[in-house]
Amino acid sequence: MIQPQHEDATTAQKPPLRVGMIGYAFMGAAHTQGWLTAGRVFDLPRRPVLAALCGRDEATVRTVADRHGWATTETDWRVLVARDDIDIVDICTPGDSHAEIALAALAAGKHVLCEKPLANTVAEAEAMAEAAEAAHERGRLAMVGFNYRRVPALALARRMIAEGRLGTLRHVRLTYLQDWLVDPAFPLTWRLRKERAGSGALGDLGAHIVDLGQYLAGELLVGVSGLTRTFVTERPLPSDEPEAVDGRLGMVTVDDTALFTARFASGAVASFEASRFATGRKNSLRVELNGERGSLAFDLERLNELAYHDHTEPATHAGFRRILVTEPDHPYLDAWWPPGHGLGYEHTFVHQARDLVHAIADGRNPEPSFADGLQIQRVLAAVEESAEKDSAYTPID
Incomplete structure (x- = not known):
């Protein structure tokens, strides 16, 4: 269980960054962990404070807030956004x-952290990026x-690539x-409905790997x-819906699943695969750059390791070697x-949380920005458009 934050005298003297969070389930718990811990581990210029947690069910949100150490609760996100004690x-x-929510928060003079993907459509993402640019001013x-x-390990990989350790990228x-x-028989949750989620594996998982590939x-x-x-086209309605009677399907x-190939501006080629039907794979994210x-390779199931091959070494002893990414000079x-x-x-x-607090204190655009999120949304939309044309394969007679 996440315990309420205890501050030493030095931390308590720093200006607060009062956080209002909307949503408290899986991602809400993960973000809470970040806000609670960042100031304990890193020397931050501002002190994150868990000011308010918002959810639609009053009893549940109060229980979660008490467990995680949030000071107050709201059941209407508009009330939270309008509060003067939220930064x-x-x-x-x-x-x-x-x-x-993001447009209202920016208009109200708040900083914003928004979970990925940025939006459900390119038009929404464009409006959000435009509002973020105006808010930055x-x-x-x-x-x-x-x-x-x-x-x-991935931040180290980015550093090594930027230093030229791989030379010109090919794959x-x-x-x-x-x-x-x-x-x-898994129920038809919100993640399986386009009007709520925007897309399926493409937006949920594909957004992550598009961002990582470009980063x-x-x-x-x-x-x-x-x-x-889409392999299963109908599923049982969730039990909490009134229509969920007699095994009704939706x-x-x-x-x-989504698979796509891509080109970078430099001419390097890329392949992406996102699936929620890979039997036996729980959260398998793998990366390789040649x-x-x-070359560099990474596997999330071994997230403290990076595999590196230096092709300039003699072939007699060259090959992938394991870098244990736990040294103090690693990111x-x-x-x-x-x-x-x-x-x-x-x-x-x-x-x-650490990176965002520093960006706010410095007054510089954080990465990835809403403009970055918009560009990723455009990639996802292009994949959908290509898939709808069904032109990924040339028929074989």
């Missing part, structure tokens, strides 16, 4: 509400929550595989060719444990 609004809701910042950028491969939808390569995608499929309106001078790790003591998934949200 930043953290949006952990389904995608259909991201745009409305007034000293208010907005960031998208792509937490995997904050895995120390980038990313897969993100889960299996929680394999059972056709690691240091350049943007300029073209895609995509294929999507239509799945999002993709179960360049003229070497984020100067504030954590002695070398060899690994971190986990939850630490990515601590690092996310």
Whole structure:
């Protein structure tokens, strides 16, 4: 259980950053962990304070707030956004509400952290990016929550690529595989409805690997060719819906898997695969980048490790070698444990909070910004458009 924060005298003297969070389930708990822990581990210029937690069910949100140490609760996000004692609004809701909440929060003079993907449509993302740009001129910042950028091994990979350790990139491969939808009896939750989620595996998992591919390569995608499929087209309605009687089924309106190839501006090629039907894969995110001078590979199930091949070494002893990413000069790790003591998934949200607090204190746009989130939304839309044309394959006679 996450315990309420206890502050030392030095921390208590720092100006507070009063957080109002909307949504308290899986992502809300992860973000809470980040806000609670960042100031304990890192020397931050401002002190995160859990000011208010918002959810629709009053009893449940109060229980969660008490467990995690939130000071107050709200059941209407509009009330939270309007409060004078909130500095930043953290949006952990389904995608259909991201745009409305973020636009209102920025208009109210708040900083904003919004979970990925930024929106459900390109039009929504464009409005959010435009509002964020205008808010920046007034000293208010907005960031998208792509937490995997904050895995120390992946941040190290980005540093090594930027230093030229791989030379010119040739290939980038990313897969993100889960299996929680394999059972056709799994209910028709909001993540399986386009009007709520925007898309399926493409937006849920594909957004992460699009962001990672561009972040690691240091350049943007300029073209895609995509294929999507929905394997189970009808599912039981959730038990809490009035229509859920006599085993009634509802239509799945999002993709179960998405595969696409892509081109970077430099000419490097990439492949992406996102699936929630990869039997036996719980949260398998894998990355490999091949360049003229070497290669890097990463597996989230071994997130404290990075595999590196230096192609400039003699072939007699060259090959992939394991880098244990726990040294104090590795990204984020100067504030954590002695070398060899690994971190986990939850630490990515601590690092996310750390980076955002520093950006707010410095008055600079955080990364990834809403403009970055818009560009990723355009990639996802292009994949959907390509898949709808069904032009991914040339028929074989």
